[in-house]
Amino acid sequence: MEYKNFSFEKFFNKYFDIFDLADYTVFVKTWFENTEHFKRWLLATYYSKRFCNKGYICQLLRKCRLYNNQEFVSAAALSVFDMDNPEECLNERTEILNYAHKNKIRLTDDTNEKLCRKLENIALEDGYETAMRYVTGLSDGEKELMIRWVANGRVPINKLAKLYPQLYNYMEKSCGTSDIHQKWVLDYMDAYKQAKLSNRYTDLISTSIDERNANSVTFNSWYNQFSTVRTLLNGRKDVEVFYWIDGLGIDWIPFIMRLVEQYKSEGIFLNEIMIARSLLPSKTENNKTDLLKLTNGELSKKGDLDGFAHKCTFYPQYIIEEIRIVESAVREIISEHAGKKIAIISDHGLSYLSQLRTGYNLGGIKSDHYGRCAIRKIGTNTQDDKYIILDDRQTICSLRHNSLAGKIPDGQGCHGGCTPEEVLVPIIILSSQRQPSEYSISLIDDAVNGNNPILMFRIKGVTNLEIPKLIYNNTGYNLNNQGHFRFESDRLELTQEVDEVEIRIGSYSQKFKIKINLGAEEEDLFGDL
Numbered sequence: 001m002e003y004k005n006f007s008f009e010k011f012f013n014k015y016f017d018i019f020d021l022a023d024y025t026v027f028v029k030t031w032f033e034n035t036e037h038f039k040r041w042l043l044a045t046y047y048s049k050r051f052c053n054k055g056y057i058c059q060l061l062r063k064c065r066l067y068n069n070q071e072f073v074s075a076a077a078l079s080v081f082d083m084d085n086p087e088e089c090l091n092e093r094t095e096i097l098n099y100a101h102k103n104k105i106r107l108t109d110d111t112n113e114k115l116c117r118k119l120e121n122i123a124l125e126d127g128y129e130t131a132m133r134y135v136t137g138l139s140d141g142e143k144e145l146m147i148r149w150v151a152n153g154r155v156p157i158n159k160l161a162k163l164y165p166q167l168y169n170y171m172e173k174s175c176g177t178s179d180i181h182q183k184w185v186l187d188y189m190d191a192y193k194q195a196k197l198s199n200r201y202t203d204l205i206s207t208s209i210d211e212r213n214a215n216s217v218t219f220n221s222w223y224n225q226f227s228t229v230r231t232l233l234n235g236r237k238d239v240e241v242f243y244w245i246d247g248l249g250i251d252w253i254p255f256i257m258r259l260v261e262q263y264k265s266e267g268i269f270l271n272e273i274m275i276a277r278s279l280l281p282s283k284t285e286n287n288k289t290d291l292l293k294l295t296n297g298e299l300s301k302k303g304d305l306d307g308f309a310h311k312c313t314f315y316p317q318y319i320i321e322e323i324r325i326v327e328s329a330v331r332e333i334i335s336e337h338a339g340k341k342i343a344i345i346s347d348h349g350l351s352y353l354s355q356l357r358t359g360y361n362l363g364g365i366k367s368d369h370y371g372r373c374a375i376r377k378i379g380t381n382t383q384d385d386k387y388i389i390l391d392d393r394q395t396i397c398s399l400r401h402n403s404l405a406g407k408i409p410d411g412q413g414c415h416g417g418c419t420p421e422e423v424l425v426p427i428i429i430l431s432s433q434r435q436p437s438e439y440s441i442s443l444i445d446d447a448v449n450g451n452n453p454i455l456m457f458r459i460k461g462v463t464n465l466e467i468p469k470l471i472y473n474n475t476g477y478n479l480n481n482q483g484h485f486r487f488e489s490d491r492l493e494l495t496q497e498v499d500e501v502e503i504r505i506g507s508y509s510q511k512f513k514i515k516i517n518l519g520a521e522e523e524d525l526f527g528d529l
Contacts, residue, residue, distance in 0.1 A: 076096040101137065170251070173480070174250070213399040239342070241342045242291075245326070245345075246306040250421075252426065270435075345427055357407070359405050439461040458486060
């Protein structure tokens with residue numbers, strides 16, 4: 001039988017339900033929408049023929065034999081380095097990687113190792129900013145590199161907003177209280193997160209702990225400014241379900257806030273955030289008992305940061321795993337939401353800084369939780385600035401990051417002591433009701449120059465539920481609360497071609513025009529004449 005006027009192109013387009021295989025965007029979309037081996041073989045063969053077997057897509061298709069997503073994405077991750085002009089291929093590669101992220105595809109161990117070696121070489125030869133353009137974000141190896149690069153100041157944290165948004169959100173400015181007596185702890189938690197990320201006991205942390213936890217008196221002066229979870233939520237008839245994430249500290253508040261924002265279209269909203277304190281010692285045994293009294297014995301546990309912390313997982317992998325645990329727990333809680341008003345609560349937080357300090361090796365004690373707290377077995381506890389003595393006169397809790405017994409093993413988180421990250425816990429309340437907000441935002445001075453690339457805004461109506469952000473040239477910057485409704489931006493990376501900034505508060509946004517001067521200021525030679 002002879003087929004007259006047959007057009008393979010028309011047949012192909014109809015077969016794949018497309019208008020035309022015009023470019024790589026159509027190819028990538030069609031690839032991920034069609035999973036059958038034959039369809040992908042046909043798609044790949046026709047694309048290669050149509051584009052004369054040239055270009056980045058054709059290059060990586062030559063490496064494909066199985067035509068599955070794993071093979072295709074792995075080829076996409078590595079093939080770019082074989083091209084004569086790899087920078088010209090990044091748009092095509094990014095298109096594939098975006099679909100890979102949506103489909104939760106991970107790189108194989110072999111691909112991960114090869115890619116990380118390539119990235120490290122580029123970083124050394126062409127700079128870290130250039131290397132970041134080749135990061136896929138699909139493997140733990142790359143995440144470890146990004147953590148180290150940010151921790152060492154090689155890459156600014158805002159460059160991770162798309163490649164590793166979970167870490168970027170975790171490292172956002174701390175929030176959760178507007179009480180003047182409590183706000184110091186937000187700066188402390190920012191310093192804690194930075195020290196944790198860099199795996200280094202910083203001078204800022206040391207100075208703060210020496211001041212706030214100098215002795216039992218200074219500790220109690222701030223500790224008693226916070227109420228327990230049971231005190232804050234007792235009598236709340238509106239909260240229908242309580243979820244407990246074991247070991248969740250207040251360092252996770254920004255991360256959870258950003259995660260909940262993703263569910264607004266599904267009718268789930270963040271209503272309240274509060275900061276509470278654990279009972280001492282800051283461990284599960286006594287704090288869970290207190291939480292059960294609040295919830296009439298009904299407390300659903302989601303996620304176990306505590307159990308993970310007691311294992312030895314070396315830096316920076318434990319940061320990656322912690323993020324997975326919290327994200328999974330919160331998503332599971334939201335999936336069970338069913339329109340009810342829920343409270344996410346915790347028994348204590350965790351510290352990853354004690355592993356960086358030596359132990360006091362006190363005699364006559366029985367160590368508990370690797371020496372974060374202890375029971376006196378020989379003699380009597382005497383007043384000492386190293387620890388606080390509890391009401392039973394036998395139990396002591398470490399005031400600083402140094403543990404009372406030996407050094408805590410490397411790679412292990414801990415709790416039981418008196419540091420803010422161990423003691424303070426979040427209360428996060430979600431419901432299907434949106435909290436009404438009215439904002440007033442004004443730009444104090446629209447002129448900004450290269451010597452001092454900072455903008456000041458006056459913002460009213462912001463609550464402790466919200467973290468205002470400034471967006472400039474597709475990059476996010478912190479807005480730092482200076483008090484009296486004034487917010488100051490981080491230093492902007494200015495470019496003369498972009499003269500607009502955007503303020504975002506949750507789903508609300510407002511744009512402003514700015515006047516940029518990048519020229520060097522010349523000395524006025526005739527100013528004194």
